[in-house]
Amino acid sequence: MPRVVLSAFPMIDPETYREVLADAVDEPVDIEVAELGSTERLIEAATGADAVVTDINTPVTEEALDATDLRVVVRSAVGVDNVDVAAAAERGVTVTRVPDYCTDEVATHSVSLLFACLRSLKPYDDAVAGGGWSWETGRPIRRVSASTIGLLSFGPIARRAAEQLSGFDADLVAYDPFVDGDEMAEYGVEKVGFETLFDRADHVGVYAPLTDATRGLVDADALARLSEDSIVVNVSRGPVVDADALLDALAADEIKAAGLDVLAEEPPEGDPLVGRDDTVVTPHAAWYSEEARDDLNRSGAADVADVLNGETPDGRVDPDADWL
Structure with a gap:
């Protein structure tokens, strides 16, 4: 048997x-x-x-x-x-x-994390719960249609996210050495190099699988190319993003926020990325419906x-x- x-x-x-x-x-x-x-x-x-x-x-x-x-x-x-x-x-x-x-679920979750950070939903909710009522709590907020959103990797989940984001009139760029530019163009996405992605993107969504080549790929050098209004979203695997570098960038106000469904250690034990005003962390739940x-x-x-x-x-x- x-x-x-x-x-x-x-x-x-x-x-x-x-x-x-x-x-x-x-x-x-x-x-x-x-x-x-x-x-x-x-x-x-x-x-x-x-x-x-x-x-x-x-x-x-x-x-x-x-x-x-x-x-x-x-x-x-x-x-x-x-x-x-x-x-x-x-x-x-x-x-x-x-x-x-879970292609649709993870794509939707990544876009949800992006907009939760972009629209400062966590600071607003915390402030209102504490008796506040001021639009200034969430400053600064930038218009999404004036932004460029970068997609790190362009597999099925990133492609679905691109489809979902297409209605917001943002420019979309992507880095993926295994996908050609014509294929990306079918989704309204411009193919760029790795460094160019971080130079041009206002916000970055991380969709890359965890391999020897991608471990720590989003490091301090990559994050330093972003602006102080930038948001990093990770729905792939925690170690693709250098957690120490991300924490340093947040603590120094070098980027605005991070939306994370994955962490270096799961479940986390004392992870300093959890519980911050400038992070939204979900429990590796992007896949779920x-x-x-x-x-x-x-x-x-x-x-x-x-x-x-x-x-x-x-x-x-x-x-x-x-x-x-």
Whole structure:
């Protein structure tokens, strides 16, 4: 009997996996739920299993792959930065992800964070709750139609954000070495270089996956190119932005604010970016809607079923992909 281990993570719904696998696999499938969160727990839970459906907090390392006989690792998310994809490929283990389940949600969340910061919603709300009633609390606020918004990476989420932003008459520029200018132009976006993005943009949205090349990509030098009215939004992965550099830029009033759905450590413990007047921080929730959660689990379960049935899953991660 095939055995599938699911992380006891709120995003992962065991009932959906049971439903999909019962319909898609001819033989009974043993589904277990386990607390993961570390290599040691993963090895303990997945020894003897055919598949594991993992979360953001569980590193799937070479050690874990050697200690188990997994056929497939499902990363229940868009990113696979906690999975050693190359090591899995060397051992014949399929890695899958769900790349499109929350495109609209994350794009909408990024635009929401941008406008929450741009319109000083947090300072206004705090001031009114404390008995204040002055428009000056939120100064300075700049007109969005007079601004340039930069998109760091131009995958599906950034493209959807560009579509959403197109109605606000702002200029849109993007940096992505893997997307050509003609493709960006279809969305009304101008392709620019990395430094030019920060030179020209009034506000920057970070959508890049976390890789060796993007870790710390938004550093002190990049932030120094922005103006004192600039806003940085990050809905990708926390380490893409140098947290110390971002804190320094905020503390020195070198940029106006930051909207963050991701942090270097999640959940945060004493993170100085949390609780500031000039930050809006949400708990890695940009992906969430009830529809997105259902799509996530059904797609992940379908990938498990495909591997158990000897087929290539739709969500398979190409170990030779440029963005890894």
